[in-house]
Amino acid sequence: MEVSPLNINRGPLLVFSGQSNIPLAQEICQHLGIPLGRSETVKFTNDNIIVQYEESLREGDVFIVQSFSTPVSDAIMELMLLIDAAKSASAGRVTAVIPYYSYARSDKKDAPRISIAGRLVADLLQEAGADRILTMTLHSSQVHGFFKVPVDHLSSDRILGEHFQRVVPHAHEGVVLAPDAGSIKRAAAIAHRLNSGLAFIDKQRTSDTTVDPRALIGDVQGKNVFIVDDEISTAGSLVEAVNFAKRMGAKDVYVAVTHGVYTGPAVERIRALDAVQVASTNTVLVPESKIEGSGGKMHVLSVAQLFADAIRNIHTGESVSTLFE
Template sequence: MYSNSPLLVFSGQSNTRLASAICANLGIPLGRSETLKFSNDNLMVRYKESLREGDVFIVQSLSAPVSDSIMELLLMIDAAKSASAGRVTAVIPYYSYARSDKKDEARISIGGRLVADLIEAAGADRVLTMTLHSPQVHGFFKIPVDHLSAEVVIANHLITHVDGVEEGVVLAPDAGDIKRASALARRLNCNLAFIDKRRVSDTRVEARSLIGDVAGRKVFIVDDEISTAGSLVQAVNIAKESGAGEVYVATTHGVYVGPALERINSLDVVEVASCNTVDVSDEKRQECPKLSVLDVAPLFAETIHRIHTGESVSVLFD
């Protein structure tokens, strides 16, 4: 039980806006720390306040530059343990290496497991994350993991911003997303459809057909992550070819790299909403007006409070 220990939240450099918003919801100041980068590309982390016996939460999304983000997180965990923190929780809103969850080619590393091992070796006592691309990555950790879902945040956004959601259809971009899409469809009280895909090469997957009825209906495409938006283009196009009306897109992690913004600008969609698990810069939002950002800071703040006080986290999924 750590409720009698001071609650301390610190942030790496990858997502300071989310960390500040979490602290605002908790009613505490963001902890003071600094990260220096030397001319030889080495990083050094320094805490600027006492951590002794504190219940420390370190917020760091594994977003670009990913290797720097991982190394900074490891250094922050190690420095906190060296500073006699009572417990250290790595708050990783976006765990990018969750895509590397299996050995599906010869002579490759399972990166998701390796990063989990590094976080444990650095001294983390538990992990708090959101919407892992592959849920089995949860099992790569030998320490407690609280795995949050953005489902309720996305559902509330659609319910409050779109008229007649119950007459729409939630569309899963592929069969692997059906479970996530089905959970959202239940919250919206609407129908479900999915896109059947086939792999045509080692690097390319092609949409074959849409299973379900979207003709004349509002369609809500839901995914865990948008990176280059290649899969999104296929999903929107096949939905439109099947007679869909307005199309809305919602994802947990808006990574938006490479040609993503250009592709989204050219799509016939009302909006592409992502959570602030990855920091979407003001420049990106100006370049692509269809982007909107959903705030998951209250959910992370409530979870951190419950972990700190020893209360149940599972009730947040009800």
């Protein structure tokens, strides 16, 4: 009997999805050549959630796709219920696939009497029964340490770099700009892929709530500038970075981030932004209405193939890190 390449080391590969990003889960399954697993989630009038699988999971290698996007608390609760239900249904292994782990921003105690929510959510997922975590572009790599189970941390650097090369002729003549010192490592990796220049904005805190740009380290005068970051939320920091780059003599500005959260006034700010385009990946589901509201500036890049490859390698016991070599 011929053995399927997706059924080598353990039970059958099964991929399910919570409600937060079903289109991404469906696209992942298309690349894997398997159907998306059948499950049902019901939210009662008292806000309680119930989940139920509609097929057998016994001894299966189960992957559950769920981004922590709005409403975040519902997404986390649904994922924990799906994990718990899978373990109760005798799944062989359960991997939580979290394309966007929003609580990664809460990674340290930087104020008195607060919770390190990134660690708390990690504890909850493990207590629910997650055997493994697959995620992308955590705000801080130290979030790895919050988990006692294996974590595979994917990077969107290749996808963002290839996007710049597609939309900008001679991208290697441009400059990748990190909007702050914390983004330098990511910007440097993409600059290396493009064989381009590198710059970053040095900021100083002027109050408890305000951080202003102080200097631009690097040369952007007359050059195309590629701003990269982990996510866009309200787009306030993005507006600041783009405006500062233009004041420093940048030619055209292109933006690409991993997580396009786009909350509050983000769409209106992007529409008025002095940038050619703003791209994000589909780790977060971006409604078509927001894309249209940006005046054609917002674009969505797919990471489904990368997640599919990672899931395949995890299932067959191959290295995930080889995907980035």
